[in-house]
Amino acid sequence: xxxxxxxxxxxxxxxxxxxxxxxxxxxxxxxxxxxxxxxxxxxxxxxxxxxxxxxxxxxxxxxxxxxxxxxxxxxxxxxxxxxxxxxxxxxxxxxxxxxxxxxxxxxxxxxxxxxxxxxxxxxxxxxxxxxxxxxxxxxxxxxxxxxxxxxxxxxxxxxxxxxxxxxxxxxxxxxxxxxxxxxxxxxxxxx
Amino acid sequence: xxxxxxxxxxxxxxxxxxxxxxxxxxxxxxxxxxxxxxxxxxxxxxxxxxxxxxxxxxxxxxxxxxxxxxxxxxxxxxxxxxxxxxxxxxxxxxxxxxxxxxxxxxxxxxxxxxxxxxxxxxxxxxxxxxxxxxxxxxxxxxxxxxxxxxxxxxxxxxxxxxxxxxxxxxxxxxxxxxxxxxxxxxxxxxxxxxxxxxxxxxxxxxxxxxxxxxxxxxxxxxxxxxxxxxxxx
Numbered sequence: 001x002x003x004x005x006x007x008x009x010x011x012x013x014x015x016x017x018x019x020x021x022x023x024x025x026x027x028x029x030x031x032x033x034x035x036x037x038x039x040x041x042x043x044x045x046x047x048x049x050x051x052x053x054x055x056x057x058x059x060x061x062x063x064x065x066x067x068x069x070x071x072x073x074x075x076x077x078x079x080x081x082x083x084x085x086x087x088x089x090x091x092x093x094x095x096x097x098x099x100x101x102x103x104x105x106x107x108x109x110x111x112x113x114x115x116x117x118x119x120x121x122x123x124x125x126x127x128x129x130x131x132x133x134x135x136x137x138x139x140x141x142x143x144x145x146x147x148x149x150x151x152x153x154x155x156x157x158x159x160x161x162x163x164x165x166x167x168x169x170x171x172x173x174x175x176x177x178x179x180x181x182x183x184x185x186x187x188x189x190x191x
Numbered sequence: 192x193x194x195x196x197x198x199x200x201x202x203x204x205x206x207x208x209x210x211x212x213x214x215x216x217x218x219x220x221x222x223x224x225x226x227x228x229x230x231x232x233x234x235x236x237x238x239x240x241x242x243x244x245x246x247x248x249x250x251x252x253x254x255x256x257x258x259x260x261x262x263x264x265x266x267x268x269x270x271x272x273x274x275x276x277x278x279x280x281x282x283x284x285x286x287x288x289x290x291x292x293x294x295x296x297x298x299x300x301x302x303x304x305x306x307x308x309x310x311x312x313x314x315x316x317x318x319x320x321x322x323x324x325x326x327x328x329x330x331x332x333x334x335x336x337x338x339x340x341x342x343x344x345x346x347x348x349x350x351x352x353x354x355x356x357x358x359x360x361x362x363x364x365x366x367x368x369x370x371x372x373x374x375x376x377x378x379x380x381x382x383x384x385x386x387x388x389x390x391x392x393x394x395x396x397x398x399x400x401x402x403x404x405x406x407x408x409x410x411x412x413x414x415x416x417x418x419x420x421x422x423x424x
Contacts, residue, residue: 038323039345046322046345054359055341062362062390 028078030129030138030156034102037083044086045149051080053157069166076158083152095150099142102152103127106140121146136160248272248307251336251368252381255354256309258332259370259377262324266314267377274307298391304364304383310376317374322350329354329370338368348374362386 027033039046060074085095106127107113115126122145129138136159143151248256260267275283280303287300322345330340333354342353354368363385371378 039326039343039350041321041323043319043345043347046343048343049341050339051341052339052357054357055355058359058362058365058386059390062387066391 028137028156029131030136030154030159031079032102032106032138032140032154034081034083034152034154035098037085040086040088040091042088042090044088044091045084046086047082047084049080049082053078056080069163073160073163073166076160077155078157079154080156081152081154083150085150085152087147087149092147096144099144099150099152102140103142111138111140121148248274248309248379249368249381251333251338251354251366252307252309252379254332254336255329255368255370255381256311256377256379258328259325259372259379260311262328263318263320265318267311268314270310270312272307272309274305276305280305298388302385302388304385306380306382309379311379312377313375317348319348319374320350320372325350325372326352333368 037046037048056074056077056079060071063074064071085091087095103125111127111129113125114128115124117124122143124141124143127140127142128136129140131137137157139153139155139159141151141153145151280300284300287297292300326340326343329352333340337357338354339357340352341355342351344351350370350372352370356366359365364383365386366381366383368381369379371380
């Protein structure tokens with residue numbers, strides 16, 4: 001008995017470590033690994049935003065009183081990742097190829113391409129990860145703006161499409177308004 | 192002569208011997224002197240802690256600074272390193288209470304719990320830094336301290352990175368560390384804030400200035416298809 005009590009703390013730590021490891025190896029269904037991007041040596045534009053669940057939850061708590069719709073939208077999210085990479089002579093081919101590969105992987109993994117927009121030099125695609133007919137687990141936006149820049153956005157978590165448009169209207173965020181309306185039109189909303 | 196007189200003389204205090212009625216008042220004086228000395232020592236200690244703390248950076252800011260300087264592999268001159276803690280800020284708030292400040296400025300002042308700022312200049316001219324290497328070094332150094340990079344922006348010669356704690360215990364004591372680097376100067380700021388007033392301020396001023404890609408495309412007559420693909424299992 002005494003021996004088993006002595007080993008309890010060690011066992012508890014091992015169990016916790018295993019569970020953490022399992023969690024790390026099994027990311028959320030809506031998560032997409034874009035890979036690592038680095039700023040270009042020639043000084044092209046580079047923006048990386050990586051907001052995790054702890055910060056999102058904190059903002060959700062803080063905004064609950066003033067902006068309950070925003071708080072409700074945020075409370076279901078686990079990760080918001082944005083990458084903006086300026087295209088230069090050095091990295092253009094590589095980045096364009098990576099975006100193409102990401103799109104291929106999303107198609108292969110069952111993500112629904114709900115918006116495809118093409119202009120002369122701009123190529124936009126929006127993907128959704130839908131669980132059954134009920135929940136949107138992830139959203140990915142990929143944009144190739146000609147020779148200028150590439151934009152990748154991944155929002156992971158329980159996304160409520162009807163809330164996206166509302167929040168966009170309230171906070172006057174045009175891209176959110178458009179995405180939310182597009183999702184509603186497509187019918188990607190919980191039934 | 193009485194025995195108390197002899198005892199007082201032996202103690203070297205003939206006055207006490209001659210005036211036994213003075214004894215109760217005189218014995219409280221050393222006590223008061225001791226309290227007064229302790230109080231003075233405490234005030235001096237607080238002042239010295241406050242003053243010496245003013246010229247030190249927080250450990251996160253130091254780690255960020257050291258990692259960037261090491262990976263940049265150039266010589267830096269320190270222009271200033273200064274910190275303000277709760278004591279100094281409370282004094283500042285008390286003083287500025289009598290000044291007519293803008294609402295946002297007052298909210299920002301009330302939100303800050305403590306801050307450290309370091310400004311450094313390249314010893315020789317300018318340099319085009321390898322921002323990827325700098326960010327990687329900074330990420331590693333801050334990860335050891337339980338901080339993750341939340342934002343990084345690089346534009347030509349300028350780099351801005353913001354680090355936040357992995358574990359956020361309280362919104363009223365939120366720590367953030369940021370670095371701004373151009374080709375010549377580096378500024379490192381570490382601050383503890385109460386996020387609530389800052390978020391109120393942000394919400395008051397919320398006005399999305401991001402590029403309205405879809406609106407641009409709609410105006411130029413871009414075709415937008417809402418498509419669905421069959422899920423492949």
